Amino acid sequence: MSYLPLTVVALLAVTILGITAEPVYAMHISEGILPMGWAVLWFLASLPFVVLGLRNLRIRSEKEPHFKAMVGLVGAGVFVISCMPIPVPIAGTCSHPCGTGLAAILIGPSISVVVSSVALLLQALFLAHGGLTTLGANIFSMGVAGSFAGYGIFVLCRRMGLSFIVAAFLAGVLSDWATYATTSFILTGALHADASFWKMFVTILLAFVPTQVPLGILEGFLSAGAYTFVHSRRPEYLGIFAKGGVA
Amino acid sequence: MKRLLIVFAVVIVFVIGAALLSSHKAEWSGVDDSVVKKFAEQAGRPPSEPYINIAQGDMELFFFLLAGIVGGFTAGYYYRELFPPNQKLVGHSTNV
Known part of the structure; x- marks a missing residue:
């Protein structure tokens, strides 16, 4: 029974790969879409979070013996999840979860940014998924916005006394939605030209809704399931919020 | 089951x-x-166009499959490090 979660993931992966004959992408902003000025701006916006994450990674790796292995597991998970297209039958389209909400509540939001950056760089280099010039923007939407939104919601829910399952579920849902809202914001900022910023932002955001609302809920279940699994097996790997504590 | x-x-x-x-x-x-x-x-x-264009023939499928294998192997490796099947190992050692 201990292999059940892995079996579920493997079955879903095979199913999805079988259904989607052609690789598809989702929140990743492709090469060349952002003008150079905007591309540089989003690199600069993401940089402090990456530096903070690398610093926290070094500190926590020295203190916690299991931590590097946890980062490795979460990193591999984010890499696979964020390039796995999932068909959404009610919309007739495909998109992918991000995994950064789960990553943030397992290893912390700043280190989740580092993990996302590595995953997005590999995807841009070898999978034509995203782009090198748009890497900063993609790190900001998936890494920064997704991780901090997910972690923030999780902490808030725990402080309100909600169970860790509900908190992890909401972290997964809202981190996914925050990622796509941020992608809409980035696209609008770079592309709206003379048109109304807010009108275009709402238009892009609404275009994501039919696919991302169900997918965000799926990501919520994924986060709640994975967090519950770790909590039941090795609660010492989790932070004090797992025990209902307050930072 | x-x-x-x-x-x-x-x-x-x-x-x-x-x-x-x-x-x-x-x-x-x-x-x-x-x-x-x-x-x-x-x-x-x-x-x-991406700087490294893999959309040529079956190259795209190859790279995605390779990414899945590498990602899955890495996840599995660290999973076993974090959650070792202790109970089974203990059971085997006591039998021996």
Whole structure:
């Protein structure tokens, strides 16, 4: 029974790969879409979070013996999840979860940014998924916005006394939605030209809704399931919020 | 076993549902095409070719499969490091 979660993931992966004959992408902003000025701006916006994450990674790796292995597991998970297209039958389209909400509540939001950056760089280099010039923007939407939104919601829910399952579920849902809202914001900022910023932002955001609302809920279940699994097996790997504590 | 059967049932329903829908008008395009690319093209900034273009023949499938294998292997390696099957090992050692 201990292999059940892995079996579920493997079955879903095979199913999805079988259904989607052609690789598809989702929140990743492709090469060349952002003008150079905007591309540089989003690199600069993401940089402090990456530096903070690398610093926290070094500190926590020295203190916690299991931590590097946890980062490795979460990193591999984010890499696979964020390039796995999932068909959404009610919309007739495909998109992918991000995994950064789960990553943030397992290893912390700043280190989740580092993990996302590595995953997005590999995807841009070898999978034509995203782009090198748009890497900063993609790190900001998936890494920064997704991780901090997910972690923030999780902490808030725990402080309100909600169970860790509900908190992890909401972290997964809202981190996914925050990622796509941020992608809409980035696209609008770079592309709206003379048109109304807010009108275009709402238009892009609404275009994501039919696919991302169900997918965000799926990501919520994924986060709640994975967090519950770790909590039941090795609660010492989790932070004090797992025990209902307050930072 | 009961839970495993439920999982199989869910996956089968998912596959059949998706296959039935795909025979109608669903195109299963990614939201990058239906949303990101659409708005980028409307704004006069269509996506350019990636610097390393893998969309040649079956190369794309190869790279995605390779990424899945490497990602899955890495996840499995660290999973066993974090959650070792202690109970089984203890059981074997006591029998010996």
